[in-house]
Amino acid sequence: MTSPLASPPLLQARGICKAFPGVQALAGAGITVQPGRLTALLGEKGAGKSTLMNILAGVFLPDAGTIALDGRPVAFRSPREAQAAGVSIIFQELNLVGGLSVAENIFLGRQPLTPWGLVDRRRMLADARDLLAMLDLDVDPAVPVERLKVGTRQMVEIAKALSFDSRLLILDEPTSALTEHEVETLFRVIRRLKARGVGMIYITHRLDELPQIADDVTIFRDGVLVHEAAFAAGDRAEYVRRMVGRDLVDLYPRSTASPGRPLLELDRLSVARPAGGQPLVADVSLAVRAGEVVGLFGLMGAGRTELLEAVYGLHPRATTGWIRIDGVEKPIRSPHDALAAGLALAPEDRKADGLVLGLSIAENVSMASLDQVTRLGIVSRSRETRRAAEAVSRLAIKTPTPAQATGTLSGGNQQKVVLAKGLACEPRVLLLDEPTRGIDIGAKREIYALIDDLARGGMGILVASSELPEILGIADRILVLAEGRVTAEFHRGEATEQAVLHAAIPPTRGAAVA
DSSP states (O other), rough: OOOTTTOOOOOOEEEEEETTTTTTEEEEEEEEETTOOOEEEEEOOSSSSHHHHHHHTTSSSSSSEEEETTTTOOOOOOOOHHHHHHEEEEOOOOOTTTTSSSSHTTTTTTTOTTTTSSSSSHHHHHHHHHHHHHHOOOOOOTTTTGHHHHHHHHHHHHHHTTTOOEEEEEEETTTOOOHHHHHHHHHHHHHHHHHOOOOEEEOOOOGGHHHHSSEEEEEEEEEEEEEEEEGGGGGHHHHHHHHHHOOOSSSSOOOOOOOOOOEEEEEEEEOOOOSSSSSSSSEEEEEEEETTTEEEEEEEESHHHHHHHHTSSTTTEEEEEEEEEEEEEEOOOOOOOOOOOOOEEEEEEEEIOOTTTSSBHHHHHHGGGGGEEEEEEEEEEEHHHHHHHHHHHHHTTTSSSSSSGGGGOOOOHHHHHHHHHHTTTOOOOEEEEETTTOOOOOHHHHHHHHHHHHHHHEEEEEEESHHHHHHHHHOOOOOOEEETTEEEEETTTTTHHEEEEEEEHOOOOOHHHH
């Protein structure tokens, strides 16, 4: 494999610095991208990866450093300037307008026009269909984006980037919400684009993806470029060490489980599908004991999220069955009922459902437990700040102050704020839905250690995840869901990837895979 510096680069950035109030995001970062090659950009959350991508895409201007495109210095002052130069970005946080159609989102601001100056809807829909077909996506381009699932919206964002016919494509965590089939499709598109000479920057925390697509690798730590070379699949441990600045031993803390009494019991819990037909969750019975981590695993659409949401009272009209807390049947018809019963939920979509990004860390932490920081109906800001400071310390949230706006934090630190908010309610059972999605490996280990610590303290934890190694690593018991039903149960030490995956495959597809 050739060195990333062996031929004239498509893009070269060197010595890039960028500071925000209270934070030095970049302090000497850089990256090199060759035509027709994919550079994997690695680093922990807060390492500066997304900041540099925003600079390359024209969202921010650097404080110092140089950027050259095709050997010519550039300084993009807006995303439009970057796009005009052939640079497109697929942001980790989706940048779509929910009320507009798929086609309107793809061509927003540059819709094809008729000779009379009107939007040529027929051509726009046809062009959108061609892009969606390239991604093997069977979606009506006239449908509003707000009706689509998160994974499908991610594919629409990718189609939007492809519509610019860019020379440099930046992909920031593009597979975090995609199904296995969608990931395979995306990788096929990446290979075709590389064959056409498109250079790519690919940000991911899923290192197992890289052998399929990566040519080169760049690593940031604390806003500084620390490694740049051709990608080598066998160097995974070395990449992790360079990212975190130390060796990560025992990613999954494994205390000996001594489960106590059942804290949460579900008896034939079902969640009806809004349009009728097969239920989203069907007759699920399970128990979570004190000091136990129970994992829920299933493929996309298996009903993991719907089950946790039903337990938390988010689908009262669609939910049937029984929920018992400490052996006592509890009618949970709302999140308020759930909190009163000793349940707390960290939802799958932290930005949409878990946080108010414009509020401070302190305000978010206390949001679900205001009774603990109020007196005579008035919030005590000192008490709120004190409790938030304790959470910041306990969960190692990287921030100069609990007064910092939550939206300015990295994704990993935002997830810690979600967990802090739930723990502030002092729950007996913690419900976690994809607790480490889009989080770097160092932050993952911190969250795994927190889960282990909470379980050792006697809390019951029910965690749903689409990452099989994660479930195998942290769960004392694993329940597998397929099409809303429990198809298998494994105790720690019994489960293998093959056995769990086989149980997760719906019967209609099992014969083809077995």
